[in-house]
Amino acid sequence: MRIVFKTSYDADIRLFKHKAQAFWYLLLFALAILLPFLISDFLIGEATLVLIWAICGMGLMVLVGQTGQASLGHAAFMAVGAYSNVLYQEHFSMPFLLSFPLAGLTAGVAGALIAMPITKLHGIYLAIATLAISVLAEDLIVIMEPLTGGVSGLFAPDIEIFGFVFNRYGNPVELYWLVLFITFLIVYLYRNMLRSPIGRSFAAVRDSEVSAKAMGINVARTKMVAFAISCFITGLGGALMGHFATIFTNETFNLIMSITLLLIIVVGGLGTIHGAFFGAIVFVMLPLVISLTRDALTVFADSGSVTIPGLESGLFGIILIGFILFEPMGIYGRWLKIRTYFELFPFYRKDMFRRQKSYLKTERTR
């Protein structure tokens, strides 16, 4: 166990707690850059997908993990990002470098506008309102057919930066590096946001609205900013998802996707950047593992291929229930526990990470 002796406020908000931590993260980043030389092109495509999901997950994490506001409707903002990105490129013939951040901004503004009336709501009411927004967005895409192509969808052109073309099938490795670079920028932005006053006020609002108010935080505005930043990041993820999927319709960004996004961050671990990545890895790898197992079983049992429709979402649901019941802090929480166990060996106690229980009182007569 390393003890960091903090002598100034700067030491408290430093990006890395100590040199060793910086070393490990840089090593991870270097490994991520070198990944294409280690695995096949198909797996690089999956790795790109992991990064894109992680970006979207980080977007939702700002809202759910940092600010404590549940949203069941974030696919709507992915859709805003994806559609506006392509529309800017097509109708205003903007280059990707301009349309991409603008798509994020559009989603952010949309999020802020929607947040204004609904941040008054709490807990389940907020969850239901965002659920309705997700369903509405799906139908609105169909209604706005002249712009969005309705049910036949929209075709996303290849990403082009200064004449260099990125295509999922043509040059997956370069696309992976591009997405990795964007992911790096967003992680950096996220980390910086967390140690700035706004990030601290997010945590205050999450932990107790009443005491945040007492500390002089404008709760309604903080929630709105959280929505805006969250939707900005999710919109960027959605724009990338659009390019990755090459064609997308109203069905792409449906309610199931909203819920999937929430499940990703819960499985990964709420309130941490790591959680978004772990969750995305689990979600992307699950179909791969299922198909591999199926192949193995077919070879083993020699019984022809068995396909069970809906197996993935069912299995994901079971995994999620397991996590909520037995490891509410997600994969990252489990990792922290294991690490602490070895760091403190033989002094680890079972209740070290125990959470305080709170007994419910009604919201209705308060």
Place this chain on the structure above:
Amino acid sequence: MDILQLIVSGLANGCVYGLIALGFVLIYKATEAVNFAQGDFMMLGAFITLGFTNADHMGLPFWLSVILAIGIMGILGYLLDMIVLRRMFGQSQVAVVILTIALGFVIRFIAGLIWGHEPQSLESPLSGLELRFGGLVLGMDEVWVIIVTVALTALLYVFFARTKLGIGMQASSQNQLAAYYMGIPVKRIHSMIWALSGVVAAIAGILFASKGSIDPTAGLLGIKAFAAAVIGGFGSLPGALLGGIIVGLVEPFAARYMPAGYSQIFPYLILVVMLVVRPHGILSQIQTKKV
């Protein structure tokens, strides 16, 4: 006459929404949690009945399988709370929300595994019969839906307002710890309310399936029932029925008088507007909020 016809079919649809909403409200009233899998519960109840009744499955008499399905759903609800949800005691509401969403995924998967993903219809003695009043033709199934829903809501209302158990349930919601100190078995009450909402879901499912066909995604109807519960005021039983009827009535009229594509967004539009304007519903239970 046309409009009357629309009203009746809207009422019947609305009653099904109201019944699902009733399931939300029951659980919310007693445990302060929201069961996002209530729609899937309804679907499961419908499929269990279908599995017992239909000739190509087990072919039992309809009324026997209704009783069996209701019993099974009640036991299932009780066990679900005892095994899964009791562990969530003392954790945040949002965690319960996510848990029940995941539960919905699993129920949909299991139903698809057992009964397949094709739409099926329940062979019930209610379907096909008609009542005629002058020019008005009412399906027997629709009349039954309305009668059963109203009776059930009234019964549950009396149960919560008058009986000792019902009041105990309300108390355990208003303050778990205080209720526990007063000698109310809070944990058992939670399990009982889950069993009750399982029963209500089974009834809703049977009525829904006798009106048309069902498939494992029918549970997504639950989202419309959310609209119903919010419009009526979460936590109010008559409110849930009222909200359900409003949603049910708006739908056919919007489908008739609005251009295609716009009608299906109406329930959600009402829901969002309601949440913005009057978040606690028509029959609100919220009293002044103090810090």
